[in-house]
Amino acid sequence: MSSEIIPIIDRRPEFVDKPGTHALIVGVSAYPHLEGGTGTQANNTYGLKQLSSTALTAYKVFSWLQECKLETPLVTCRLLLSSSPIEQDIETGLRDLRGSYPATRDHFDCAAYGWRDDAESHKKNVTFFYFAGHGIQQINSTNYKDPILLMEDFGRDKYKTLGNTVDTQNLVDGMKDVSARTQMYFFDCCRNFLDELKNIRSDVPPVWDAKLGVKDDRLAPVFYAALLGDVAYGIKGEQTYFGEALLKCLEGGAGECKEFEKFDGEERWYISIDTLCGKIKTQVNDLNKRKSRNQDIEVDRTRNRDEEEYICFLDGPPSVDVIFKVEPPEARQYTRVEIFNDNKEEVTESEPPIPLEPHPYSGRLDAGYYTINARIKPPQRNFQDYLGKHRPVMPPCYVKNMKVEVKK
DSSP states (O other), rough: OSOOOOOOOGGGGGGGTSSSSEEEEEEEOOOOSTTTOOOOOOOOOOOOBSHHHHHHHHHHHHHHHSOBBSSSEEEEEEEEOOOOOOHHHHHHHHHHTTTOOOOOHHHHHHHHHHHHHHHHHHHOOEEEEEEOEEEEOTTTTOOOOSOEEEOTTTTOOOTTTTTEEEEHHHHHTTTTTSOOOEEEEESSSSSOBOGGGGGGOOOOOSSSOOOOOOOOOOOOOOEESSSSTTTOBBBBTTTTTHHHHHHIIIIIITEEEEEGGGEEEEEEEEEEHHHHHHHHHHHHHHHHHHHHHOOOOOEEEBBBSSSSSSSEEEESEEEEEEEEEEEEEGGGGEEEEEEEEEEBBBBBOSSSEOOOOSSSSSEEEESSEEEEEEEESSSOOOEEEEEEOOOOOOOOOEEEEEEEEEEE
16 A cells, blocks of 8 residues: 555645645446456446546646635645546646546545644644445445445455445544544445345455544535436436536635625625535436436435635626527517616627527527527517516526517
C-alpha cells in the first residue's frame, strides 16, 4: 500500500488554524478485470463492462471545485482516476493525469485516511466526497440502502469477490466523530442487485472503524444517483446523468436569492445544501425528458443541525433554461415571442422577436422577473395574441405554455 496520496490541491500552509473544504474525488471507468479490460478477466464479471463517462464526470466535478469560489475555501483535494482511452481523447486533463493515482482499493484507503486527517484540523471544516463508477447492492446485506463502490481492481482477487470494493455505510458512518460537522456525499453509481452474489458470503473490508454510541450532529446529506435496485446512466464520452445534473445545480441551477447582512443587506444569489437537495431532482427529471431516460435519484437529507450551510455565492443571477410551447399547433408558424425584463426593457435577442422554430423553442435567460408575450405576426384572422403576466423566471428551469387564442 502506498504510504501517502498527495493532494492534487494542497493549500494547507495557507490555512493553518482556519476552516476549509477537503475533497476526495474518485472516478473509475477502466476496470482491467471486467469484460473488455486490459488485465486478467475475473472468473465472474457479473455482466459488468467498461465505462466511458464516469472518470470524465469526476474530473469535471474536480474542475468545478477548483474554479468555484466556495464559501468555505477549498484547501485540499485528493483525486483518484482510472479513465478510459475514450475519455482521455476527449479531455486533455485526463491524459495529463494518466497513471498518477489509479482508483485502486489500496489507493482509496490511503487517500481516505489523509482526507479524514485533514478534516480533523478544524471543527468548521467541510468535507466533499464524490464517486462515479460501478456500484452494486448485496442481496444478503443487512442494510440494503447503502451501495458498494467497485474500485478499479474489482475482480482481481479470485477468492475475495468484494475485496476491492468500498462499503458506503462504513464510509459515511465512520465519519460521525470527525471534527468537520458538515459533510457531503455523492454516490454516482448503480444500486442494482446481482443475483449471482446471493449465495456468496463475501464481506467488504472496512475503510475504518465505525464507533458505536457516537452522537451524530452532522449536516451530512447523501446523494444517490439511483434508487434502490435501479441503474444510473451515462453517455459514452460525455457525462453521467447525475453528474451533469449535479454540476448544473452547482453552477447556478440550485441558486436562490435573498438579502444578507454580510453584504450590507444587499441581495445575493447563493447555493446551499438545502437548495441543492431541493432542486437536483428537477434537473435530473429535465435530463430524463430531453434524453428519453427514466432515472430517479434519492437524497438522504437527514438534518442534525438547524443552520443553513452555504456552498457558494454566485457573481450574479444564474442562467435559466427556458422552454416556450404554443398551442394550437396551427398558430405556431405565425407566432413570435417577445420578452421584457423587470425594467420593461425588451431583451429578446432576435429581430424580429423569437420565432418558435424548432418547436418547442428553448433558450436561456438570466434569472429574474419577465413578461413573456406571444404575438401573431403578421396578424391573422383566426388567432390573437397571448399577453403574459410579469412573473419570475427562476432556476433550475422555466417552461411556459402559451395558448394563443383562437378568434370565435
